[in-house]
Amino acid sequence: MLEPDQVERLNKAYTFALRSLDLVDRDDPIMNIVAKKIIEVAATTGSRDAKEISKTALRQLGSHRH
Numbered sequence: 001m002l003e004p005d006q007v008e009r010l011n012k013a014y015t016f017a018l019r020s021l022d023l024v025d026r027d028d029p030i031m032n033i034v035a036k037k038i039i040e041v042a043a044t045t046g047s048r049d050a051k052e053i054s055k056t057a058l059r060q061l062g063s064h065r066h
Helices: 004-020 030-045 050-061
Strands: none
Touching: 004 030, 004 050, 030 050
């Protein structure tokens, strides 16, 4: 189970990533891909910085807009 600060960090990273991609439609399937990548990056890198998690996730997804 995630701690409240971990949930907050993941939410922030997710929001940063969505803004970078100009995604606002919650039904867009890419949003699930972004969310899964955010979780994966946070788990594998151990980063505690939401912006860094977001940037790394976007880089791994191949986005050049961040």
